[in-house]
């Protein structure tokens with residue numbers, strides 16, 4: 560398959576919509592990360608998403624909409640908590656898990672009786688959703704297990720030849736996936752930290768249960784969280800405590816070392832230093848691109864400076880720890 564590279568002009572957006580209406584796959588820019596889109600009512604199109612990504616069949620997809628009126632066909636009930644969240648955070652980086660309607664194929668919900676829905680704010684994503692008049696099922700447009708794509712080039716690196724088209728809408732502003740909240744229980748559950756912070760959710764909802772960590776043997780509420788995620792080729796080690804001392808003591812054991820840091824840093828000569836930026840927003844925005852960048856540089860190991868879990872850093876540290884397979888050093 561020849562993967563088309565489209566731009567964000569009117570003509571190309573129409574081509575993207577035609578492909579989606581015909582049951583094809585198009586990677587689209589959103590404010591979180593690039594999504595691999597297909598018609599959410601078409602079970603075959605949705606199945607093709609799983610094939611292109613190598614995604615386990617039990618990991619459900621997020622359905623994207625442009626208008627609240629589309630919910631009637633997708634979910635059976637929009638309860639008070641869902642309404643509060645939509646009012647506060649849509650359009651934006653928040654995904655809400657609700658009871659699904661029969662129109663959503665089991666392939667999309669991975670056999671669950673719920674469906675995850677998001678209204679993105681990205682202008683190109685909205686134009687596509689608006690014009691093709693379909694809800695679009697779209698997980699992140701990376702090969703399963705790899706860091707999510709925040710540029711069209713990242714998508715091409717993973718998906719060239721496997722999907723119909725990639726629409727280039729520039730860099731994603733948030734850079735991390737959406738926050739996922741399940742509102743089907745009395746007390747809402749945070750299933751994945753993301754662009755909307757835990758603190759923001761609590762302001763709107765009151766009580767929110769953090770439900771994104773789980774122990775071996777437990778069945779997670781969000782199937783996706785049990786898989787190894789966001790991992791570059793080299794092992795990532797998150798360093799707690801004195802980062803500079805750890806690098807000085809350990810970098811000489813390797814040929815080429817990747818350093819991911821947020822403080823000022825002078826590293827030994829065999830290190831490639833990538834700064835995450837000056838504040839948590841920048842950390843979120845640069846994390847995945849840096850992890851992919853270390854792949855391109857062919858480093859042997861990556862040492863990452865630890866971060867706290869306040870605000871959006873909860874999502875950044877969640878992705879970083881998963882990329883490291885929870886490997887820490889002091």
Ligand code: AMP
Nearest residue numbers: 619620673674675698699736781782783
């Ligand atoms: P991705 O779009 O690749 O970021 O993955 C979608 C995420 O949303 C995964 O972590 C899924 O487990 C989660 N998700 C999607 N649908 C549901 C659902 N019905 N219930 C719980 N989690 C869901």
Ligand code: MG
Nearest residue numbers: 698699707736
């Ligand atoms: Mg993903």
